[in-house]
Amino acid sequence: MKTPSPWLKQAALDQRRPTPYTAFDTGEAVAAYDRLVAAFRERTRVQYAVKARPDRTLLTALTERGSSLDVASPAEVEQALDAGCPPQDIACSNVFADARELAFAREQGVTVFTADSVAMTERLAAVCPGASVFVRFAHGHTAGAAQPLAGRFGCPESEAARLALHAVGGGLHLAGLSWHVGSQQYDPTQWERATARAARITRRLRPHGITVEHLNLGGGLPGTYRTDAPPVETYAEAILAAVDRHFPRPHQPRLVLEPGRAVVADAGVTVTSVKAVVDRACGTYVVLDAGLWNAGLLDNLGGIEYRVTFPGHCEDAVTRPVTLCGPTCDPLDTFTAGRAYRAPVALVPGDRAVIWSTGAYCSTSTLVGFNGYPPVPQHVRAAVSEDARPCF
Numbered sequence: 001m002k003t004p005s006p007w008l009k010q011a012a013l014d015q016r017r018p019t020p021y022t023a024f025d026t027g028e029a030v031a032a033y034d035r036l037v038a039a040f041r042e043r044t045r046v047q048y049a050v051k052a053r054p055d056r057t058l059l060t061a062l063t064e065r066g067s068s069l070d071v072a073s074p075a076e077v078e079q080a081l082d083a084g085c086p087p088q089d090i091a092c093s094n095v096f097a098d099a100r101e102l103a104f105a106r107e108q109g110v111t112v113f114t115a116d117s118v119a120m121t122e123r124l125a126a127v128c129p130g131a132s133v134f135v136r137f138a139h140g141h142t143a144g145a146a147q148p149l150a151g152r153f154g155c156p157e158s159e160a161a162r163l164a165l166h167a168v169g170g171g172l173h174l175a176g177l178s179w180h181v182g183s184q185q186y187d188p189t190q191w192e193r194a195t196a197r198a199a200r201i202t203r204r205l206r207p208h209g210i211t212v213e214h215l216n217l218g219g220g221l222p223g224t225y226r227t228d229a230p231p232v233e234t235y236a237e238a239i240l241a242a243v244d245r246h247f248p249r250p251h252q253p254r255l256v257l258e259p260g261r262a263v264v265a266d267a268g269v270t271v272t273s274v275k276a277v278v279d280r281a282c283g284t285y286v287v288l289d290a291g292l293w294n295a296g297l298l299d300n301l302g303g304i305e306y307r308v309t310f311p312g313h314c315e316d317a318v319t320r321p322v323t324l325c326g327p328t329c330d331p332l333d334t335f336t337a338g339r340a341y342r343a344p345v346a347l348v349p350g351d352r353a354v355i356w357s358t359g360a361y362c363s364t365s366t367l368v369g370f371n372g373y374p375p376v377p378q379h380v381r382a383a384v385s386e387d388a389r390p391c392f
């Protein structure tokens, strides 16, 4: 398990700050980005998926390090531009972007898009003539991913070559092929299957004189939750080996990696207080002042189980199985868990609980005020790595 930065640890254990709150260490996210780049031995361009956490300070820091940004909507295009990202380094990968959204992106200078349907390639050809397009194919497997993406996104492998030809015929430039093996992917070998598919599609295009210039390896690299995932270096090794196997040099496409979660997840922590410990016939409920709605922990509904610790109690304290809940009166505001959470038997109201790795997909997923509980405040530490400012 990764150790949190000293600032995050201090933020997690600060008894004076009223709960609930989320602390986010931008420097930690930048360090995760650097580690990714190094693990992939600088062979991939990294295109951070803005939706995971769109903080301006973060986008600026990543842009300054050479990251491109992956966006889906006009507002995300604006966020990327505001952060100082040049339009040529912004890619719009929303395969359902409509004509208005595409026109906005084009007007801002965005030239790289993704399509997985004839309708989208035709829309792109009409609204963004001459644009570069990635053809996204479906991974088609659910194995290994906490959040599989099979279904809604990506055309079948059998249609990808035809779609690419259709795009080129419509005056678009084929930038390459893309896929996504599912978010929080625990199995590094899943990229091998996708790369093999990409190689087959590439072979089908060759007789038409069309080259695949880029492979977009998608997202899916993990954060640190209750189930341990291999280190990012293990993924990098497996992925680069798969690319080398299926695309022997010198005819190797350039690589793009599109991480969201792996950059920001572990840079955030949410601190909460126990409001009640209730024994019912069906078990014990621990009610926290941060939950799915006000802390934006919606990923829990999609199979992500956050690590939760109780800092006021020793690690070897006697525990019992409990159901963790947020503060609202919505039954869905409950942490689902395949394996029950456990809390110290001595836990009482007022004790604190720390929910780790809440940096990804949380800050923008909070409900605006369900039951009158506003989004938890976000304390963001700027990306200063040299002088460790004590700003918390």
Ligand SMILES: *Cc1c(COP(=O)(O)O)cnc(C)c1O
Residues within 6 Å of the ligand: 049, 051, 052, 070, 093, 180, 182, 183, 184, 218, 219, 220, 221, 258, 259, 260, 261, 262
């Ligand atoms: C959300 C998204 C990502 C990031 O996925 P993670 O699993 O968070 O790494 C990458 N690419 C696309 C197209 C996405 O929509």
